[in-house]
Amino acid sequence: VLQLLIRLGIGLLFTLFGLINYYGNVADNPITGERQRVQLSVQQEIALGRQSVDDVARQYNNRIDLDPPITQYINRVGQRVVTQSKARKIPYPYQFHLIYDPRTINAFALPGGQIFITTALLGRLNSEAQLAGVLGHEVGHVVGRHGSEHLAKQQLGGALANAVGIATSDGYGGGRQAQVVAQAVNQMLSLKYGRNDELESDRLGLAFMTEAGYDPRGLVQLMQILDSSRSGGEPPEFLSTHPNPGNRVVKLKELITQNFPNGIPPRLEQGKQSFTQNVLVRFQ
Numbered sequence: 190v191l192q193l194l195i196r197l198g199i200g201l202l203f204t205l206f207g208l209i210n211y212y213g214n215v216a217d218n219p220i221t222g223e224r225q226r227v228q229l230s231v232q233q234e235i236a237l238g239r240q241s242v243d244d245v246a247r248q249y250n251n252r253i254d255l256d257p258p259i260t261q262y263i264n265r266v267g268q269r270v271v272t273q274s275k276a277r278k279i280p281y282p283y284q285f286h287l288i289y290d291p292r293t294i295n296a297f298a299l300p301g302g303q304i305f306i307t308t309a310l311l312g313r314l315n316s317e318a319q320l321a322g323v324l325g326h327e328v329g330h331v332v333g334r335h336g337s338e339h340l341a342k343q344q345l346g347g348a349l350a351n352a353v354g355i356a357t358s359d360g361y362g363g364g365r366q367a368q369v370v371a372q373a374v375n376q377m378l379s380l381k382y383g384r385n386d387e388l389e390s391d392r393l394g395l396a397f398m399t400e401a402g403y404d405p406r407g408l409v410q411l412m413q414i415l416d417s418s419r420s421g422g423e424p425p426e427f428l429s430t431h432p433n434p435g436n437r438v439v440k441l442k443e444l445i446t447q448n449f450p451n452g453i454p455p456r457l458e459q460g461k462q463s464f465t466q467n468v469l470v471r472f473q
């Protein structure tokens with residue numbers, strides 16, 4: 190009887206936590222200035238992201254981060270975009286991963302700073318500024334906490350908060366917790382962001398990459414490369430998971446003109462040579 194009572198008590202506590210999380214968790218975002226309803230704390234997002242990397246790897250038959258020098262290079266570019274811009278205001282421990290998938294042109298972010306790009310997309314780029322554009326855009330989704338907002342809407346957030354909470358406190362995370370995390374990862378992998386999330390990530394990505402010293406035209410070129418890789422009317426995965434509101438390129442160009450009315454300062458680099466040396470020659 191005592192055991193039953195304890196179990197009931199624990200169940201009740203979790204329900205209560207879930208409710209408090211849902212109604213109580215309003216967070217002010219120091220980067221976007223938004224007041225957001227998210228159920229996961231930054232710490233829980235980080236725990237979720239770390240636990241999810243293995244799930245993502247499994248989805249791609251463990252074909253991720255196979256060539257350490259390329260992974261390190263992508264991380265150097267990603268860290269530069271984060272640490273030399275206002276993205277650093279929320280201290281997510283970013284990790285950038287390369288998925289070996291030569292067909293699917295895509296990049297995506299999990300909450301908490303785990304970011305992935307496929308070899309199919311990487312191989313279509315030709316400068317470090319374009320890569321910084323991809324990574325900056327994905328960092329935008331992380332700091333905009335778009336994944337968490339989505340999970341909160343799917344009402345998975347409460348269960349997830351408990352799951353990652355438990356998993357981090359005892360270091361394990363039992364079967365049920367693993368299941369909830371896996372469910373969340375599935376949601377994230379098939380997630381289609383809304384138009385506002387995309388435009389916000391474009392804006393943030395553009396700001397982060399230029400603060401970090403990259404030529405903002407890299408992000409415009411990225412959109413053009415994605416557009417031109419439509420074959421047989423089938424848009425690349427990146428455009429279907431990151432819907433293209435048509436005038437995205439126009440919006441980006443407007444932003445660039447606003448930010449740099451006197452033209453792009455020559456100190457902002459494209460980094461074609463270092464991209465060729467670190468990526469393209471390894472792909473030949």
Ligand SMILES: [Zn+2]
Pocket residue numbers: 326330382387390430431
């Ligand atoms: Zn996006």
